[in-house]
Amino acid sequence: MRTDISPLISVSVLACTFTTIAVVIILSLIPVYLPTRQLTVPDCAARKAASVYDYIVVGSGPGGSTVATRLALNNFSVLLIEAGPDYDGGDTRTPGFWAQTQLNLPITINFYPYLYSKENDTTILYPRGMTLGGSAQLNALVAMTVNPSEWDNIAAITGDSNWSSQNMIGKYQPLVENCQYCLNNDTDTNKNGWADISAPAYRKPSPQLNITNPAISTLFEAINERLNYNPNVNENKSYDSWFYLPQSINQDEGIRSSTYKRIKTVQSLRPSNFHIWTNTFVTKLIIDPTTKNTCGVQYVKGSNLYKASPLASPSLNIKNVKKSVIYAKREIIVSGGQWLSPQLLQLSGIGDRTLLEKLGIPVIQDLPGVGKNQQEHSEISYIVKLKTNENIYESNNSNCIFNKTSNDPCLIDYLNNPTASIYSSNLNIFSIFRSAEPIVPNFPDSVFLFVPQRFTGIRTNWLQTMAQYPFGTYLTVDIELGRNKNNLGNVYIQSTNPFDTPLIEMKHFQDENGPVEVNQFIQHIRFLRDLFTNSQFSKYVDYEDLPGSQFQTDEQLSAFIYEYVWGHHACCTNKMGNTETDPLAVVNSKAQVKGINNLRICDISIFPVIPGYYPMVPIFMAAEKIADDIIIAAKS
Numbered sequence: 170m171r172t173d174i175s176p177l178i179s180v181s182v183l184a185c186t187f188t189t190i191a192v193v194i195i196l197s198l199i200p201v202y203l204p205t206r207q208l209t210v211p212d213c214a215a216r217k218a219a220s221v222y223d224y225i226v227v228g229s230g231p232g233g234s235t236v237a238t239r240l241a242l243n244n245f246s247v248l249l250i251e252a253g254p255d256y257d258g259g260d261t262r263t264p265g266f267w268a269q270t271q272l273n274l275p276i277t278i279n280f281y282p283y284l285y286s287k288e289n290d291t292t293i294l295y296p297r298g299m300t301l302g303g304s305a306q307l308n309a310l311v312a313m314t315v316n317p318s319e320w321d322n323i324a325a326i327t328g329d330s331n332w333s334s335q336n337m338i339g340k341y342q343p344l345v346e347n348c349q350y351c352l353n354n355d356t357d358t359n360k361n362g363w364a365d366i367s368a369p370a371y372r373k374p375s376p377q378l379n380i381t382n383p384a385i386s387t388l389f390e391a392i393n394e395r396l397n398y399n400p401n402v403n404e405n406k407s408y409d410s411w412f413y414l415p416q417s418i419n420q421d422e423g424i425r426s427s428t429y430k431r432i433k434t435v436q437s438l439r440p441s442n443f444h445i446w447t448n449t450f451v452t453k454l455i456i457d458p459t460t461k462n463t464c465g466v467q468y469v470k471g472s473n474l475y476k477a478s479p480l481a482s483p484s485l486n487i488k489n490v491k492k493s494v495i496y497a498k499r500e501i502i503v504s505g506g507q508w509l510s511p512q513l514l515q516l517s518g519i520g521d522r523t524l525l526e527k528l529g530i531p532v533i534q535d536l537p538g539v540g541k542n543q544q545e546h547s548e549i550s551y552i553v554k555l556k557t558n559e560n561i562y563e564s565n566n567s568n569c570i571f572n573k574t575s576n577d578p579c580l581i582d583y584l585n586n587p588t589a590s591i592y593s594s595n596l597n598i599f600s601i602f603r604s605a606e607p608i609v610p611n612f613p614d615s616v617f618l619f620v621p622q623r624f625t626g627i628r629t630n631w632l633q634t635m636a637q638y639p640f641g642t643y644l645t646v647d648i649e650l651g652r653n654k655n656n657l658g659n660v661y662i663q664s665t666n667p668f669d670t671p672l673i674e675m676k677h678f679q680d681e682n683g684p685v686e687v688n689q690f691i692q693h694i695r696f697l698r699d700l701f702t703n704s705q706f707s708k709y710v711d712y713e714d715l716p717g718s719q720f721q722t723d724e725q726l727s728a729f730i731y732e733y734v735w736g737h738h739a740c741c742t743n744k745m746g747n748t749e750t751d752p753l754a755v756v757n758s759k760a761q762v763k764g765i766n767n768l769r770i771c772d773i774s775i776f777p778v779i780p781g782y783y784p785m786v787p788i789f790m791a792a793e794k795i796a797d798d799i800i801i802a803a804k805s
């Protein structure tokens with residue numbers, strides 16, 4: 170209460186010079202004044218008396234849920250605070266409905282970042298999850314690890330050998346991965362971790378491609394002729410390979426199995442020391458400006474408070490709502506994801522001094538890297554219209570309409586026999602790695618996902634548009650560039666109201682490597698054109714839908730790529746690094762925020778370089794490592 174009382178002392182000193190009546194009036198205000206001050210300007214002096222939990226974790230996505238559950242399992246008392254609801258429904262459980270979860274408004278938040286920059290003024294729809302389990306409750310379930318060199322790169326950047334591939338793959342992958350698609354005789358895979366990772370349940374693990382559908386086996390042969398991939402998946406030990414996309418699915422039940430399940434499992438194991446508050450939005454970190462100790466968080470109870478929610482009130486202001494404070498004895502761990510984590514830091518006085526001063530936020534730590542270094546996996550769709558509605562799965566997929574309320578024959582199949590239905594998968598048929606020039610040995614630049622829908626990327630009204638084209642009438646190859654280097658994107662708050670969304674600029678292709686990446690896309694598009702026109706598979710193709718025959722020259726294809734690029738893995742906005750030497754590093758190798766005590770970040774925002782092709786599993790592994798750092802520090 171130290172800073173609360175000092176203004177009162179000066180007020181009473183001043184009061185001595187006035188009449189007794191004035192003193193009485195002022196003193197009579199004290200009981201009213203004290204609690205009000207305590208709520209609006211909370212401070213760390215109140216912590217000892219009010220601390221209940223050892224750790225408070227803000228955000229329950231792959232980062233927050235992993236670290237919170239590990240701490241709870243180690244018998245610390247943990248409060249996990251999540252802005253969204255505790256929701257577990259048919260849409261989030263059914264893998265084939267992953268896209269439809271975005272129509273579930275109470276659990277979805279929609280951002281509209283600039284594809285390039287505010288000046289260029291082209292925005293794109295960018296959904297995230299605001300629900301228990303985070304974006305992993307609505308993501309596309311792809312569960313891939315990273316290239317070992319990426320862990321070694323983090324070890325080199327930070328000087329912390331615990332990030333080495335040897336340690337991350339040897340120690341943390343087994344904690345995470347329960348590989349249900351791996352064959353029993355595989356010796357190099359992990360089958361006892363908490364995250365179920367499976368090929369689509371309806372496929373059943375098979376070393377052979379085992380595709381009975383003539384169109385798809387023709388397509389596979391055409392790919393094989395060009396890339397020499399072995400149809401026996403177990404022989405494809407290199408990255409030049411096709412593969413069944415590993416997904417966060419429980420193969421026995423055919424349902425999504427991810428962070429939500431992990432949270433619920435640990436909650437039942439540790440009911441007395443693992444506590445979860447949902448529909449609770451953290452608006453500020455409580456940090457003592459003198460000691461720089463973080464001791465608690467300010468929060469507001471309620472649902473759909475954040476203005477990225479389609480259900481939020483556009484006029485909601487922090488000034489007009491009831492705020493409360495909760496304190497932690499040990500540490501606060503921020504896990505709000507790539508945009509809400511930097512937003513919370515900036516609102517709390519940690520960030521670029523110029524930005525904070527412009528908004529009138531007292532600077533607690535000048536950290537110019539907060540909100541910078543944003544990176545993304547750029548994606549482009551290549552689409553052909555098929556001549557007939559091919560049934561391209563080894564399961565009944567006729568007339569799938571992805572509708573949970575009407576008579577969807579595929580949903581009926583799924584409900585009757587989940588593990589035999591394509592709804593037990595994210596609808597991907599199979600995938601390949603492919604490299605374009607310049608080739609990095611053992612590190613392909615791209616992954617291609619083959620999907621039997623007209624999928625032009627996640628953009629405004631994409632679900633409504635896709636629904637106009639019956640399932641199986643188009644074949645999309647989603648090309649995802651996995652080794653992007655561009656780190657020019659950023660995220661900045663625009664007001665001091667925590668419910669407002671920040672300004673987000675992706676800055677695709679704007680760095681010096683941009684032309685290389687655009688050129689890689691052009692090479693991939695030309696490869697696919699050749700595949701679909703000059704192979705046996707061409708007999709199934711009606712025409713190229715996207716880009717379309719009007720885009721032929723490099724210049725034309727480049728224009729197409731600039732218009733159609735999208736992504737959904739934004740990251741790296743609180744980058745980890747050597748905090749002694751790198752002025753833009755926000756956290757050190759143990760995820761501790763530079764210059765601030767008892768504050769860590771554990772989510773996708775801490776990666777210095779965008780991880781792998783898909784970030785969820787790398788976040789799980791990184792969070793396990795950070796949990797170890799926290800536990801070791803607490804016990805030493």
Ligand SMILES: Cc1cc2nc3c(=O)[nH]c(=O)nc-3n(C[C@H](O)[C@H](O)[C@H](O)COP(=O)(O)OP(=O)(O)OC[C@H]3O[C@@H](n4cnc5c(N)ncnc54)[C@H](O)[C@@H]3O)c2cc1C
Pocket residue numbers: 227228229230231232233250251252253296297298299300301302303304305307308309310311312313449450451452504505506507509510513737738771772773774783784785786788
């Ligand atoms: C449509 C879509 C498809 C995707 N597909 C894949 C895929 O197939 N494979 C893959 O690997 N990745 C995929 N991703 C990306 C992946 O899901 C995310 O990168 C990952 O979930 C990020 O984890 P995180 O813990 O950093 O943050 P999030 O998962 O975003 O979780 C952050 C949580 O913190 C909460 N929160 C934030 N701020 C506050 C606050 N102030 N107070 C309280 N709570 C707060 C949020 O509500 C949210 O629940 C996809 C994402 C989307 C949206």
